[in-house]
Amino acid sequence: MLAIEDFSAIRLTLELAGLTTGLLLIIGTPIAWWLARTRSWLKAPIGAVVTLPLVLPPTVLGFYLLVAMGPNGFLGHLTQSLGLGLLPFTFPGLVLASVIYSMPFVVQPLQNAFEAIGNRPLEVAATLRASPLDTFFSVVVPLARPGFITASILSFAHTVGEFGVVLMIGGNIADKTRVVSVQIYNHVEALEYGEAHWLAGGMLVFSFLVLLAVNVFNPNQKRSAS
Amino acid sequence: MKLSHTLAALLFTVASSLASADEVQVAVAANFTAPMQKIAADFEKDTGHKAVLAFGATGKFYAQIKNGAPFQILLAADDETPAKLDKEGMTVLGSRFTYAIGTLVLWSAKPDFVDAKGAVLEKGNFEHLAIANPKLAPYGASAMETMTRMGVADKLAPKIVQGENIAQTYQFAASGNAEMAFVALSQVMKDGKIGSGSAWIVPAKMHAPIRQDAVILATGKDSAAAAALMKYLKNPKALAVIKSYGYEVE
Numbered sequence: 185m186l187a188i189e190d191f192s193a194i195r196l197t198l199e200l201a202g203l204t205t206g207l208l209l210i211i212g213t214p215i216a217w218w219l220a221r222t223r224s225w226l227k228a229p230i231g232a233v234v235t236l237p238l239v240l241p242p243t244v245l246g247f248y249l250l251v252a253m254g255p256n257g258f259l260g261h262l263t264q265s266l267g268l269g270l271l272p273f274t275f276p277g278l279v280l281a282s283v284i285y286s287m288p289f290v291v292q293p294l295q296n297a298f299e300a301i302g303n304r305p306l307e308v309a310a311t312l313r314a315s316p317l318d319t320f321f322s323v324v325v326p327l328a329r330p331g332f333i334t335a336s337i338l339s340f341a342h343t344v345g346e347f348g349v350v351l352m353i354g355g356n357i358a359d360k361t362r363v364v365s366v367q368i369y370n371h372v373e374a375l376e377y378g379e380a381h382w383l384a385g386g387m388l389v390f391s392f393l394v395l396l397a398v399n400v401f402n403p404n405q406k407r408s409a410s
Numbered sequence: 411m412k413l414s415h416t417l418a419a420l421l422f423t424v425a426s427s428l429a430s431a432d433e434v435q436v437a438v439a440a441n442f443t444a445p446m447q448k449i450a451a452d453f454e455k456d457t458g459h460k461a462v463l464a465f466g467a468t469g470k471f472y473a474q475i476k477n478g479a480p481f482q483i484l485l486a487a488d489d490e491t492p493a494k495l496d497k498e499g500m501t502v503l504g505s506r507f508t509y510a511i512g513t514l515v516l517w518s519a520k521p522d523f524v525d526a527k528g529a530v531l532e533k534g535n536f537e538h539l540a541i542a543n544p545k546l547a548p549y550g551a552s553a554m555e556t557m558t559r560m561g562v563a564d565k566l567a568p569k570i571v572q573g574e575n576i577a578q579t580y581q582f583a584a585s586g587n588a589e590m591a592f593v594a595l596s597q598v599m600k601d602g603k604i605g606s607g608s609a610w611i612v613p614a615k616m617h618a619p620i621r622q623d624a625v626i627l628a629t630g631k632d633s634a635a636a637a638a639l640m641k642y643l644k645n646p647k648a649l650a651v652i653k654s655y656g657y658e659v660e
Contacts, residue, residue, distance in 0.1 A: 247581075250581070250582075250585055250587060251585055253587075254585045254586050254587045255586040255587070256585075256586055269537075270537070270587065272582075272587040273538060273571045273587065273588075351574055351578075352578075355538070355540070355571030355572055355573075355582070355588075356543060356571070356572035356573075356574070357570075357571060357572070369574070370543065370545065370546065372469075372473065373467060373469040373470065373543075373545075373546045373574075374469065374545050374546055375469060375472065375473070
């Protein structure tokens with residue numbers, strides 16, 4: 185059965201995934217919009233940087249974050265000079281890492297959705313004297329709704345499944361950085377297979393339901409992708 | 411003439427080594443990586459047998475062995491896992507012995523940060539102290555035991571961060587994110603002394619000895635190479651290597 189520490193890990197994981205998803209929608213939307221609309225030569229390199237976390241092993245990301253956020257790293261210098269202290273072993277540190285780690289899962293669906301809209305609706309809105317901001321919120325966002333739903337679900341789920349990065353910078357602190365995936369790992373390593381099964385099985389069911397939700401909410405995904 | 415001699419000699423060597431040489435698959439605790447690489451090279455040179463090494467966490471090896479991993483010898487980071495495998499009939503009974511006794515050290519990447527008596531733990535002028543997860547790693551359990559004995563465990567609890575294993579714990583301190591860490595002496599020892607930073611070698615009386623046991627697994631029952639390696643680990647040459655990395659031997 186699940187113990188108190190397991191529930192604490194579940195709560196922490198949901199908080200981390202929720203906060204990360206919220207932040208990513210705020211940060212990722214303008215990035216995706218820019219990538220969808222720009223003709224700048226910077227599109228290719230910036231697009232590649234945003235996609236990097238998709239192909240990098242999480243341990244690479246975690247190791248560089250540990251070094252960068254440490255007392256000798258540039259992020260560490262920055263946070264210290266802002267009076268925030270150091271980020272490794274803290275919840276805000278995990279949030280920052282998760283935002284970077286899950287970035288492609290928000291930017292790519294949004295970028296695809298924005299590109300699929302094309303110029304026509306924007307031009308029509310402009311002839312009706314809508315301001316660019318108004319156009320964005322009353323035309324683009326409703327049209328890109330499936331993209332936003334996919335982005336939110338994938339980012340939430342991907343953050344829940346995050347392991348390598350958290351392991352590298354978290355420090356396994358109860359109520360602060362010990363998320364479900366780390367707790368499962370601890371159970372397995374300690375040969376507590378029964379406890380591990382409860383959490384791991386729950387994770388499996390959760391992940392299936394999430395992907396099911398993506399398919400149900402987004403039946404047109406295939407068509408817009410092709 | 412000379413060439414054909416060499417060739418003949420070579421062929422003879424290959425043929426004879428094919429006849430007697432054997433391979434043994436060894437699962438090695440991560441903290442014993444460096445000494446074991448050296449010992450395996452000597453072993454091959456001296457006996458003709460080849461030891462194929464895999465390094466990792468003992469708990470993971472246990473799970474793999476239970477699920478049919480093809481290891482013939484386990485060099486564990488503790489004495490509990492081999493004993494457990496003994497009880498479960500997964501080993502060759504009577505083969506188990508302690509090949510090394512680990513030494514715990516409190517280490518900082520900063521010079522002059524850790525004093526020779528570990529009094530820095532009582533001063534508490536630091537943010538983070540890294541230890542290996544005490545539930546998983548014997549070095550972590552010994553670190554907790556040491557702090558409890560010093561009476562600082564409760565005071566330091568909020569400052570403790572945990573590495574998944576002893577290698578990651580070292581990384582926390584080496585990157586400066588934790589000012590200090592309890593790690594294995596073998597990790598910070600270089601040419602018989604502390605390589606960099608500052609350290610307190612924790613006296614053995616502060617905690618139960620960190621016994622690392624070796625055992626032949628059931629799959630290695632008939633392997634000549636497995637038996638040879640177990641014997642080799644006890645010879646003076648191997649023992650000297652083990653000691654040079656900061657381990658004690660029996």
